[in-house]
Every structure is written in C-alpha cells, then in structure tokens.
Amino acid sequence: MAHINIDKTSYEAKEGKNLLETCLTLGFNLPYFCWHPAMGSVGACRQCAVKVFKDENDTQGRLVMSCMESVRDNMFLSVDDPVAKAFRSQNIEWLMTNHPHDCAVCDEGGSCHLQDMTVMTGHAYRRFEFKKRTYKNQYLGPFVNHEMNRCIQCYRCVRFYKDYAGGKDLDVFGAHNHVYFGRESDGVLENEFSGNLAEICPTGVFTDKTLKDHYTRKWDMTMAPSICQHCSVGCNIIAGERYGKLRQITSRFNSEVNGYFICDRGRFGYEFVNGITRVQQPVIRGAMVGGDEKRNLYDNLKTFFENLDIIGIGSPRASLEANFALRQLVGEEHFYQGISENQAGLLRILLATLNSGKVHTPSIKEIEQADAVLILGEDPTNAAPRIALALRQAVRRKPLEHAQNIKIPAWHDAALREFIQEEKGDMFIAFPVEIKLDELSSDTFFGSPDEIARFGFAIASYLNEEVVSPDGLDEATEKRAFAIAAILKNAEHPLIISGTSLGHEGIVKAACNIALAIGVQKEIGSLSLIVPECNSMGLAMMQAPALDKAFEAVQQGGVGAAIILENDLYQRAEKTDVDHFFETCRHVMVLDHLHHATTSQASLLIPVSTFAEGDGTMVSHEGRAQRFFQVFMPKNENIRESWLWLDEFRQFKNGVDPQELNEPGNLIEELVRVIPQFKGAETVSPPSDFRINGQRIPREPHRYSGRTAMLANIAVSEPKPSQDDDSPLSFTMEGYRGIPPAPLIPFFWAPGWNSVQSINKYQIEVGGPLHGGDPGRRLFIEGEMSRIDFWKMPVSQFLAESGETEIIPLTHIFGSEALSVYSAAVAERAPSPYVLISEKDAEKFDVAEHALLRLRIQTQCFDLPVKIKKELRPGLAAIPFNLPSMAGIGWPAKGILSKIEP
Amino acid sequence: MISLLRSMGLTFLHMFRKRETIQYPEEKVTLHPRWRGRIVLTRDPDMGERCVGCYLCAAACPVDCISLQATEDENGRRYPEFFRINFSRCIFCGYCEEACPTYAIQLIPDFEMAEYNRQNLVYEKEDLLINSEGKYPGYNYYKVAGLSAGIKGKGEGDNEEPPVDVHSLLP
Numbered sequence A: 001m002a003h004i005n006i007d008k009t010s011y012e013a014k015e016g017k018n019l020l021e022t023c024l025t026l027g028f029n030l031p032y033f034c035w036h037p038a039m040g041s042v043g044a045c046r047q048c049a050v051k052v053f054k055d056e057n058d059t060q061g062r063l064v065m066s067c068m069e070s071v072r073d074n075m076f077l078s079v080d081d082p083v084a085k086a087f088r089s090q091n092i093e094w095l096m097t098n099h100p101h102d103c104a105v106c107d108e109g110g111s112c113h114l115q116d117m118t119v120m121t122g123h124a125y126r127r128f129e130f131k132k133r134t135y136k137n138q139y140l141g142p143f144v145n146h147e148m149n150r151c152i153q154c155y156r157c158v159r160f161y162k163d164y165a166g167g168k169d170l171d172v173f174g175a176h177n178h179v180y181f182g183r184e185s186d187g188v189l190e191n192e193f194s195g196n197l198a199e200i201c202p203t204g205v206f207t208d209k210t211l212k213d214h215y216t217r218k219w220d221m222t223m224a225p226s227i228c229q230h231c232s233v234g235c236n237i238i239a240g241e242r243y244g245k246l247r248q249i250t251s252r253f254n255s256e257v258n259g260y261f262i263c264d265r266g267r268f269g270y271e272f273v274n275g276i277t278r279v280q281q282p283v284i285r286g287a288m289v290g291g292d293e294k295r296n297l298y299d300n301l302k303t304f305f306e307n308l309d310i311i312g313i314g315s316p317r318a319s320l321e322a323n324f325a326l327r328q329l330v331g332e333e334h335f336y337q338g339i340s341e342n343q344a345g346l347l348r349i350l351l352a353t354l355n356s357g358k359v360h361t362p363s364i365k366e367i368e369q370a371d372a373v374l375i376l377g378e379d380p381t382n383a384a385p386r387i388a389l390a391l392r393q394a395v396r397r398k399p400l401e402h403a404q405n406i407k408i409p410a411w412h413d414a415a416l417r418e419f420i421q422e423e424k425g426d427m428f429i430a431f432p433v434e435i436k437l438d439e440l441s442s443d444t445f446f447g448s449p450d451e452i453a454r455f456g457f458a459i460a461s462y463l464n465e466e467v468v469s470p471d472g473l474d475e476a477t478e479k480r481a482f483a484i485a486a487i488l489k490n491a492e493h494p495l496i497i498s499g500t501s502l503g504h505e506g507i508v509k510a511a512c513n514i515a516l517a518i519g520v521q522k523e524i525g526s527l528s529l530i531v532p533e534c535n536s537m538g539l540a541m542m543q544a545p546a547l548d549k550a551f552e553a554v555q556q557g558g559v560g561a562a563i564i565l566e567n568d569l570y571q572r573a574e575k576t577d578v579d580h581f582f583e584t585c586r587h588v589m590v591l592d593h594l595h596h597a598t599t600s601q602a603s604l605l606i607p608v609s610t611f612a613e614g615d616g617t618m619v620s621h622e623g624r625a626q627r628f629f630q631v632f633m634p635k636n637e638n639i640r641e642s643w644l645w646l647d648e649f650r651q652f653k654n655g656v657d658p659q660e661l662n663e664p665g666n667l668i669e670e671l672v673r674v675i676p677q678f679k680g681a682e683t684v685s686p687p688s689d690f691r692i693n694g695q696r697i698p699r700e701p702h703r704y705s706g707r708t709a710m711l712a713n714i715a716v717s718e719p720k721p722s723q724d725d726d727s728p729l730s731f732t733m734e735g736y737r738g739i740p741p742a743p744l745i746p747f748f749w750a751p752g753w754n755s756v757q758s759i760n761k762y763q764i765e766v767g768g769p770l771h772g773g774d775p776g777r778r779l780f781i782e783g784e785m786s787r788i789d790f791w792k793m794p795v796s797q798f799l800a801e802s803g804e805t806e807i808i809p810l811t812h813i814f815g816s817e818a819l820s821v822y823s824a825a826v827a828e829r830a831p832s833p834y835v836l837i838s839e840k841d842a843e844k845f846d847v848a849e850h851a852l853l854r855l856r857i858q859t860q861c862f863d864l865p866v867k868i869k870k871e872l873r874p875g876l877a878a879i880p881f882n883l884p885s886m887a888g889i890g891w892p893a894k895g896i897l898s899k900i901e902p
Numbered sequence B: 001m002i003s004l005l006r007s008m009g010l011t012f013l014h015m016f017r018k019r020e021t022i023q024y025p026e027e028k029v030t031l032h033p034r035w036r037g038r039i040v041l042t043r044d045p046d047m048g049e050r051c052v053g054c055y056l057c058a059a060a061c062p063v064d065c066i067s068l069q070a071t072e073d074e075n076g077r078r079y080p081e082f083f084r085i086n087f088s089r090c091i092f093c094g095y096c097e098e099a100c101p102t103y104a105i106q107l108i109p110d111f112e113m114a115e116y117n118r119q120n121l122v123y124e125k126e127d128l129l130i131n132s133e134g135k136y137p138g139y140n141y142y143k144v145a146g147l148s149a150g151i152k153g154k155g156e157g158d159n160e161e162p163p164v165d166v167h168s169l170l171p
C-alpha cells in the first residue's frame, strides 16, 4: 500500500497500479477514453490528464496522463487543478471539432462514453467554425454497424480486436488526421468477438446491428441480470426488453466468468425469443386451446394423467427448476436425461473425475492465468468461445512474467506488446482438423479421435506410471507426448482443456487422466471440460439415465405416456429411433417455446417461456450455479415457465382442483434437499422477499419513458404493473436506486456515467470483483481423496466395416447451437452443409472441392459439397454438427460416402 | 358599513367596464405564437418527416405520455414507426419541444381538443403529423447530421469536407 495525496487529501493506494485506475477506484470522476481495465493503457487519447507535483511545496506541478503514470508512495497530485481541468476540457473540444451532429440518430446515444465525458469536462458550445472531416462507412456483416465519422481515434477497437481477441481483419489505415478504423474492404467481420466492439468503442462507430432493427435507448429498456443460454460457459449477460420484445444482450461483468466480454453467439443469438416459430398456445391433438379455456386443457390433462407410468425426458437447455419439477412430477425412476447415452456417459466420467477432489475446474479468470495449456480433442472457439478468448490471454502469461523482470508495469500495454512481440507461452492442441487456436499453439497433433485419445493416454502415462500407456503409437508421437508431458510437469499452472464435442470416451478419459496425474503431482490439477449446453452439467448432476434408456423402456412396453421438456429429440438421436419412439408412445406431452420436429409429434403441446420470460438456475461447465432472472412478463398469458406448468400438473395429478392450484414453493431448496450435491445452488441469489430499505430493485432505469402511453392504444387507463413473485426485482422504475447485490444488477448506471463504463462504480477495485463478490456459486468442492483411480483406455468406438467412414461432428459457433440458430443474424453466419474429407479420399472418390458427395448416414442420405483438408486422416470425414438441415443423426456416427453418378 | 357600500358600488361600476369574458365558441380567443397547446409533428422543407425517433421527447416528458418506436427506411433514414401521445396525461409543459433536436415536435396555439371519451385523447402519428414546417421553417436535420440517410452523401452536408481517402498513403 502506498500513500498518495490527491487534492490535499491523503489516500491509500495499491502500488503497481496507474494513477487513472487508482483515482477511479477512489471514486474520482476522471475522464478517459483509450484506457480499458482489461486492456491496459497506451496513452493515445490524452484525456486523462492530472497534475503531479514534486512535493508538498511544489505549486507549479506538471501535467501527466494519469493512465501512463504509476502510483508511487508519497505522491502529490491534483485532479481538480484548474490547468488539468482546462486541458481535459480542451482535449474534448478538439476531439469534437470533427464530431458529427449525430446524437439523435446515433445508437450509442444514452449510453455513450463520449457524451458522458463531454458533459463531465463541461465542454458545451462549439467554437470551431471550419469544416468537419468525413469518412465513408463499411459493411461489416450482420452483427456490427459502422459509422466512421464518429471516431475519436482512441484505438480501443483495434487493440481489442487485433491484440486481445486475435482478429485479423480490422485495422487502422491512413495517418495523422485521417486515420481510418475498419476492414481492408467491405466484408463480414470474422472474429467471434466482434460484437464487443459495440461496448469497447466509446463512441457510436461500432454499434449492435441487431439492435438497430428495433432500436431502443438504454434508458427505455426493462432489463434483468441473465445468463447466456448458448453454451456451457454461462457468461453473465444483461437482457433488455421493450414493447414485449427482447431488444439487446450486453455483457454483464463478472470477474470470475466472462469479465467484460461475451462472444457473438451469446450477444446476437437472442432473436429466437421474438421469432415467429414460438409456441403461442396450448395445442391438444392439433387444436389450439385458448388461455381462458383452462377447463378444456385440464379435462384433456385428466385423460393424460390417467395413464400409469408416465416417463419424463429432461433437457440440458432447461433450468434446474424445470428439470427438477419434471422429475418430481413423474418420479425419480421415470426421469431421463434428454441426451444420448454417449453424451451422458461422457458426463458421468467427467463428474466422477471432478468429484475425486483432485481436479479443479478453473473459472475463465483462472484459465487466463494458465502457463501451459493442452487442448485435447476440442475446439474451444466454436464450442465455448469465451474460453478461447481466455486462452489467448493465457499464452501471453509467460512472456508477461519476463516483462515484469525488467519492471514494465502490468498496465503498460504498449510497452508490454513491444517487449513481447510474437513470444508465446506453451499451448498444445490435438484435434482431427485445423482449428483457429492453432495459430497460437506450439505443437498441433492431427489425428483421428482414437489417435488423439491414445496420444492423451501417452501424455498421462508419462506423468504418472499408473496410467497404462497405449500401444500402437509411433516413435515420433511418443516423443511429442513426452515433450508435452515434461512441459506440463514443469509448468506452474498447467491446464487441460477437453470436451464432449467429438463424443469420444477415450479423449475425455485421457484428459481426465492427465488432470488427475497433475493433481497427484501438485495437489490439484486443472481441467476445463467443455460440455454441450448451458445446463448440461446441472442435468448430469441429477444422474438420470439417458434418452436411449427411455427408448428401451417404451420398447419394453409399460410406458403409458411421455413428457418431453424443452427438447428436440431429433437433435439427440437417430431419426428412425425417434420416429419409432413416437409411434410406440402415443401420448406425448411436449413443453417448449419453439416449434420443431418434436413439437409436431406432440399430442399435447404446452407453450413455455424462454430464458427472457422466466426465472431459473443453471450450472455451467465449471460447476458454477448461476441464476437468470425474468426480463419481462410476456403479454401472452399462456407463456409460463416450464417449472410452473409442471408443478401445477403435479398438484393436479395429486387431485388438486385446477382452480385451486398453488404457486410452487422454492424448487431449488427442495432440489438441494433431495439431491444434496446441489448444495449451494439455493444461495446464488437473495431470496424473493429480499428488500433494501423496504424497496425492490427496479428493472427499469429512472429515465424509462412512455409509461402512460405505451399501452394507451389498447386502453387509456394504465394497467397495474406486473408483479414479480419469484425475485426481489420489480417490473417498474420505482425502487432502490443504489448499487444492488451483485447477482441482482439489472443494468450498470451511475450518476454521470450512462455508458457501460459505469461498471467501474460497481467494482471494489476497478477491473476487480463486484461489490459483495461476483455472482454464482461453485458446486464442486475440492478436497482430499484417498485413492486415485485412473481411467482405462476404452476399446475403439469405431470399427470400420468395408466402405464405412467414421464421421466426425464439427461444432460451429454459428449454426450448431439449437436456439441461436433461430436468430436471423446468427443464421446468416451459419455454414451451409458440407463434408470434409482428406486429400487421399478426394482422390479415391475422384472429386474436387465443392463437388457433391453422397453421404449415407444411418437411414438418412445427404448430398454434400466437398471440402478437402490436408491434415484430416484418410478414412475420416467431418460434417457440421447439428445444423437444422442435418438433424436426426445419432452420434457417434459412421457413414458411407459415395460419388453421385450423373 | 361604509366599506360594505363602497364594495357594492365598485362592483356595480364594473358593469360598465369592457368585458373580459368572450362568447366562446362563437367568438375565438386570441392565442399568441408561443402559446403551448396541441402538439404536432412537423415536416422538413423537403416535406420529409422531421422526427428521427431519437426518444428524447419521451425521456423529457415528466408524465411519460409519449411513446414511439424508431425504424429506418431503405436509405437508413430513421423515422418513427409509431408515435403516440396520450393527451389525457399531457400537461402541455413543452419539455418535449425543448428536448427535440430536430424541431419535429412542436406545441402550437390550439387548445380545442376536448373529447367526451378519454380514449379519443390518445393520438397516433397520423393524428399528429402535419404538412408544414411549423414554427421553425428551413431546418433539415439530415443535412447537418454526419450520417448519410438518402438526403446527402458523406461529405456533402453543410460544413463538411469530402470523405477522407483511406488510400492516400499508398504510393
């Protein structure tokens, strides 16, 4: 701790920080543009000037950029010094000389850092009378809008896009007073994190294009803290609504999970909520049932529940509450996970490993601290994008340590990048084809899933002799495995990344073994396993049998009816199996929010809410239980949370009259009682009767407009605001205006700070955790373990018969996830179907790139354009995973490729 | 007693003064240009809708009786998809006019808006939009704004340099 004097008052400050972050942490309103807590300083904008004095008696002082000056003990500085103030105000005036008269039509307005800083410095009237510089804009794809006139040359965009996120196609062009931030020419921004530009850019140059389609100002949105539904990372997000439509997703800072950034799938994948494919009304055997026909619905339910032995099929994309309510309704022995046995098996291995107490699942923040990384059979960029961004920071860790030796401060981004140049830490990748992170890796192993598994087992066997080393590896591969093992052994924070994307038992077991071996060596091993969906981990922790078992049960007879929760079975299993299931099981109730192949098989279809219209809890890949809150009350009263419906059905089944159904009790508390492994999940959010000074926390900012007009076209008397019984948040603008507990932050705002930069005010220390600790609670507890059981190498999953090819599913950030693909912008970026084959196979089939090849897979047949990959092993073929047009494939899969005869 | 008679006398004398009361509605009230009455949405000199859907009037309104939704035409010109004022709530404070950066929303000297049915006091854009520039003729926001929305190209507006040539550094 250092003592510093700011404007003649003494404060304690942390050494090693710069003056700007120190002043902000201490609560000073010091304007800045180019500095960013996650990206450090470059001193480009000249906005953060303060005066520093030699000693107490120095009255002259000198102007410095506070972001470029370290805290020193016994330092004297002034933020309020008239010269410093005048400098800051003139700096803005200069920046503004070229700024367009755009605020009224600028999507940044109302959450614009430039507006805030202009007001803060007091510059109000334009004195510059000459002409304004102008620029042409570029088309940047469906996600980001470009309006280059508004640029203030702070360089944040390129520093984020190129330096932080590893993007290649955004840069700065030109020189002196006509620099240009954009692409070399018009085109789609390729990086998976391009959407963050909208939050990073302090002006309206880069804005959210999907928001533009239904533009709403920040102050007009009803917002709630939520959790991204599009992969297993569980990034914290803020979702905003207006006029009954979801309008925007922004990142919600959580220092442990996503930090300041989310990926484009999470940011732009929300539009399915507003889609036309939503289920709007209960449907009974093809006939709609209106909301007021509750009787009719329950009459039909009566016959449904008269069936004995109803089975329930849960879902990895439904909340813990929903899955649990279903389990309570049908009984534990009749509850199945709605995923394939293959996936369920992988998750069981994973859970057993994590519960061993020797393996830790790192948070994103911890991933950034890893100094040696091994990625085994997984493609983080596509399966869990936010992890890939963290890995990009991890490879910089070692070089950064070297920089500390020559005393470059940690915040000095420009100097650090200059010093590090292209130097990278250790990262190894094993995957069948090239992936994006390969550009960072020190060594990449291309092989079939089986080979990757063996490679992993070889690494593990070098780390611990108890692991049986696999046979059949050539000497070169053995050598590589040995080298990787040695580096992992010597690293301080080694990290293993793997996942279920390839659906390969051997790979997951190998990754678990390596982590266990490291755990034996250094107390605890770090293993981050990417699981398929947002609540895959939570569902797996309920330990129910898989979908295949449900099919078997139906086959054996004795199953009267089935309830399917938020799940499209055609994405889980082979088409014929699912068809057969629906043929055998005649009474099927489906609860979902989107229409899909499974809903069309339902004899009873119940509309349910999406994440935006309901509350729920989910468990991320890290084992972190997190709560998402209802953003808005849907106008359509039929749309209710799955758990609400299911709990009512349970009461109804137990003989309660439909008119006298009760609100469910706290399902999460009940869940913890029934399955103690979830202990802690009940504490992720304050209880629904939590109040601050007797007040709720408002979802709407205090400037929310139009309350007495937005519904006046329907009836001029305003309706009573909706009541929220499930959380301490209110659906109005009245309530507690201070900083709420971290899990309940519906939006970031502070007086004078309307933009996202106001996050500073919510953090204990700028860039650090939120006041009261970051939300979410890890459910896995690390501790002592008596005996280590290493996994045995399974027998090969794939036994080729003549003419068959092993098919590898390749996950795509846009397209492979079931919900986001129903959002227009994401769908635009989804790949069209293809089949990837090796050069040798291309020769064998005598096909060129783009020519069609017929793939017979299970009972389906696809004609797919060919892509040729050098690194792919002959005899393997890869297809995109889970594209809507390629549903109904059971994984793991093999197929028969054949040339299409003309 | 005397004061009482004096008061009655004064009151009696008033009968011969000029009348303040006018015979409304036969006789019309004189309203001055700055009188704040009926709210209208005006058009720019080219008869395009002036409102750009910036939501500032709605935010400024102390009774929150304005609600709108912005949308865009094919040139990127922003305009309100719907624009609603609930006049049964409006207090004619004029804040909306003050907040408007484009002179679109204006309060005009007309108060004859009474209705028997309160629902009829809800005005939509069709009821508000007039074919006139209102009190502030000559202003066209899209000519002074930086963005190009089909009114002018980049660098063709008032006080603008031609667009920067990004390739100027190339040999």
Ligand code: SF4
Pocket (backbone or CB within 6 Å): A099, A100, A101, A102, A103, A104, A106, A107, A108, A109, A110, A112, A113, A114, A115, A150, A202, A203, A204, A205
């Ligand atoms: S960037 Fe900010 S200051 Fe500039 S036009 Fe947009 S809202 Fe206004």
Ligand code: SF4
Pocket (backbone or CB within 6 Å): A150, A151, A152, A153, A154, A155, A156, A157, A158, A181, A200, A201, A202, A203, A205, A206
């Ligand atoms: S585009 Fe935005 S982030 Fe980039 S330099 Fe300009 S103002 Fe800064």
Ligand code: SF4
Pocket (backbone or CB within 6 Å): A228, A229, A230, A231, A232, A233, A234, A235, A258, A262, A263, A264, A265, A266, A267, A384, A385, A386, A387
């Ligand atoms: S898809 Fe995954 S990485 Fe992307 S924002 Fe959502 S949770 Fe985060």
Ligand code: SF4
Pocket (backbone or CB within 6 Å): B039, B057, B060, B061, B062, B063, B064, B065, B066, B085, B089, B090, B091, B092, B093, B094, B095, B096, B097
């Ligand atoms: S005059 Fe005042 S009350 Fe009426 S719409 Fe405008 S701002 Fe609202």
Ligand code: FES
Pocket (backbone or CB within 6 Å): A020, A031, A032, A033, A034, A035, A041, A042, A043, A044, A045, A046, A047, A048, A049, A065, A066, A067, A068
């Ligand atoms: S923030 Fe210090 S110079 Fe930009």
